Amino acid sequence: MDQKNIRNFSIIAHIDHGKSTLADRILELTDTVEKREMKDQILDSMDLERERGITIKLNAVQLIYHAKDGQDYVFHLIDTPGHVDFSYEVSRSLAACDGAVLVVDAAQGVQAQTLANVYLALENDLEILPVLNKVDLPSAQPDVVKEEIENLIGLDCSDAVEISAKSGLHVDQVLEQIVHKLPAPKGNNDAPLQALVFDSLYDSYRGVIAFISVKNGTIKPKDKIRFMATGAEYEVIDVGVRTPKEVIKSELVTGEVGWVSAAIKNIEDVRVGDTITKVEQPCEVALHGYREMNPMVYCGLYPVDNARYDDLKEALSKLKLNDASLRFEPETSQALGFGFRCGFLGLLHMDVVEERLEREYNLDLIATSPSVIYHVYKTDGTMLEIDNPAALPPTQNIDHIEEPYVRAEIMVPKDYVGAMMDLCQKKRGEYIDLQVIDDLRMNMVYELPLSEIIYDFFDKMKSYTKGYASLDYHFSGYKTSALVKMDILLNGQIIDALSTIVFKDFAYNRGNAMTIKLKDIIPKQQFEIPVQAAIGGKIIARTNIKALRKNVLAKCYGGDISRKKKLLEKQKEGKKRMKKVGSVEIPQEAFMAVLSMD
Numbered sequence: 001m002d003q004k005n006i007r008n009f010s011i012i013a014h015i016d017h018g019k020s021t022l023a024d025r026i027l028e029l030t031d032t033v034e035k036r037e038m039k040d041q042i043l044d045s046m047d048l049e050r051e052r053g054i055t056i057k058l059n060a061v062q063l064i065y066h067a068k069d070g071q072d073y074v075f076h077l078i079d080t081p082g083h084v085d086f087s088y089e090v091s092r093s094l095a096a097c098d099g100a101v102l103v104v105d106a107a108q109g110v111q112a113q114t115l116a117n118v119y120l121a122l123e124n125d126l127e128i129l130p131v132l133n134k135v136d137l138p139s140a141q142p143d144v145v146k147e148e149i150e151n152l153i154g155l156d157c158s159d160a161v162e163i164s165a166k167s168g169l170h171v172d173q174v175l176e177q178i179v180h181k182l183p184a185p186k187g188n189n190d191a192p193l194q195a196l197v198f199d200s201l202y203d204s205y206r207g208v209i210a211f212i213s214v215k216n217g218t219i220k221p222k223d224k225i226r227f228m229a230t231g232a233e234y235e236v237i238d239v240g241v242r243t244p245k246e247v248i249k250s251e252l253v254t255g256e257v258g259w260v261s262a263a264i265k266n267i268e269d270v271r272v273g274d275t276i277t278k279v280e281q282p283c284e285v286a287l288h289g290y291r292e293m294n295p296m297v298y299c300g301l302y303p304v305d306n307a308r309y310d311d312l313k314e315a316l317s318k319l320k321l322n323d324a325s326l327r328f329e330p331e332t333s334q335a336l337g338f339g340f341r342c343g344f345l346g347l348l349h350m351d352v353v354e355e356r357l358e359r360e361y362n363l364d365l366i367a368t369s370p371s372v373i374y375h376v377y378k379t380d381g382t383m384l385e386i387d388n389p390a391a392l393p394p395t396q397n398i399d400h401i402e403e404p405y406v407r408a409e410i411m412v413p414k415d416y417v418g419a420m421m422d423l424c425q426k427k428r429g430e431y432i433d434l435q436v437i438d439d440l441r442m443n444m445v446y447e448l449p450l451s452e453i454i455y456d457f458f459d460k461m462k463s464y465t466k467g468y469a470s471l472d473y474h475f476s477g478y479k480t481s482a483l484v485k486m487d488i489l490l491n492g493q494i495i496d497a498l499s500t501i502v503f504k505d506f507a508y509n510r511g512n513a514m515t516i517k518l519k520d521i522i523p524k525q526q527f528e529i530p531v532q533a534a535i536g537g538k539i540i541a542r543t544n545i546k547a548l549r550k551n552v553l554a555k556c557y558g559g560d561i562s563r564k565k566k567l568l569e570k571q572k573e574g575k576k577r578m579k580k581v582g583s584v585e586i587p588q589e590a591f592m593a594v595l596s597m598d
């Protein structure tokens with residue numbers, strides 16, 4: 001295969017604009033996937049992705065396109081997630097590519113993540129090919145949206161194809177434009193090997209599989225390779241590509257995107273962003289990897305069964321291979337025992353990691369309420385970085401606390417500007433700017449505390465604007481806030497894993513809401529359980545969980561064994577994700593109660 005006939009590209013877009021559907025049509029048109037194996041959003045291969053209808057992981061496939069000029073082209077297509085929490089996946093995909101197909105929904109127009117992804121593509125020097133999708137919708141306005149793309153992004157849209165990824169209309173023209181408008185990879189096949197590791201996963205039989213983009217040189221079985229950052233050396237066993245089925249190849253040449261296996265058992269040897277070269281004829285410098293992503297949200301993860309601590313540790317290490325932005329370190333809780341403090345890019349990321357651990361590693365976990373990192377300045381002049389509310393020093397030792405703020409850009413139709421301002425105000429936002437995008441839309445710029453944004457801001461924004469607003473945000477800095485630690489007491493005992501840090505003026509309401517919520521969530525026991533919220537030892541809210549009156553089986557003495565069984569099973573199911581703390585059983589939802597407070 002001639003290098004000039006290779007095209008490496010990502011599909012980028014705002015969430016739901018049709019990336020995965022376009023990928024489906026491309027796989028169909030190129031006969032990459034047989035008809036009977038085809039299903040919607042086929043590249044969303046994780047169960048979790050299919051159930052939620054979102055792309056979580058990047059996914060690279062090789063396909064052959066017979067172009068109208070009579071030549072065959074090799075495409076490496078990388079589908080990417082659109083949600084802000086997974087932009088790290090996007091940035092890694094882009095580093096493996098030379099071009100990007102930018103999909104914009106012709107009914108919705110340019111959204112916050114459209115812009116964010118375009119900036120990422122430009123940072124990686126990619127050629128961008130705009131495509132208008134969903135022109136089958138009655139509300140589609142391709143001409144208006146083209147103008148918007150030209151004005152907001154500065155991309156020439158005179159040739160932009162108007163497609164329906166759903167029906168397949170004009171998708172063939174996109175394939176032709178990929179051939180003619182996106183560049184071939186520039187590397188040198190005869191130069192020393194230089195391959196970028198952009199993803200990896202752990203296979204229980206073959207060890208670590210590294211996904212690579214070969215920037216220079218070639219790689220084949222028996223090659224002795226070195227990971228430049230970690231210095232680890234291995235002999236290649238197999239190389240190949242995905243179509244999306246795994247296919248073994250005799251070698252990968254410059255410009256190809258595929259995988260390499262080398263019986264790598266030591267997980268730490270492979271780092272996403274590292275460069276692979278050959279031991280005998282190494283390249284001079286490593287490719288520049290990726291910006292390290294700093295987690296924004298932390299929570300504790302604890303096995304329901306304490307005996308599975310080591311399993312959780314191993315699962316986290318393996319999952320980290322496939323999720324380079326995940327962080328974790330051991331922590332202990334009085335209430336929950338031994339577990340890990342884990343760092344995530346956002347709440348959706350946290351949710352996805354927890355669910356992957358439970359499904360792919362068969363663990364039952366308790367996740368504690370999420371927290372941002374606070375800067376706590378003590379009276380002795382030192383500063384502590386606190387990602388766990390339970391670790392906050394006593395009030396008398398604290399001079400002041402700073403919390404992280406983000407700069408949020410919210411694109412919203414004019415009619416909803418008032419409602420959004422209201423929401424931003426409620427969430428302690430500080431107004432920065434209001435920019436006119438066009439006749440219909442505005443861009444609102446606010447600085448908001450990250451802690452307010454990660455909770456329910458996104459959902460609230462959707463309901464305040466009937467789904468018409470879109471949001472992008474970046475960390476902007478630390479600011480002093482009046483914050484206090486709120487403890488929760490069950491049966492008179494502080495449950496450290498339920499402590500949260502709250503804005504002082506919100507504390508009373510949150511304490512009330514939290515105790516009421518816990519009362520509903522925590523199952524009744526044989527005795528009455530007081531639920532209290534306290535700040536610095538002072539009780540600010542209180543309620544009681546009434547004692548249980550009957551046992552569950554008393555109701556079905558009729559001897560209906562199957563019903564009895566069902567009830568017991570249901571109880572067991574409910575027990576799965578519960579932790580006994582002292583004499584009280586606390587279910588998982590209790591730790592997340594703080595998330596849906598007002």
Ligand code: GDP
Nearest residue numbers: 013015016017018019020021133134164165166
């Ligand atoms: P992604 O988040 O960008 O990957 O978007 P998906 O490919 O998952 O598509 C989101 C939703 O839009 C799905 O329900 C698709 O069926 C729908 N969709 C995608 N393309 C089209 C299109 O051309 N026309 C219409 N009417 N719907 C589409």
Ligand code: MG
Nearest residue numbers: 019020054055
């Ligand atoms: Mg998708």
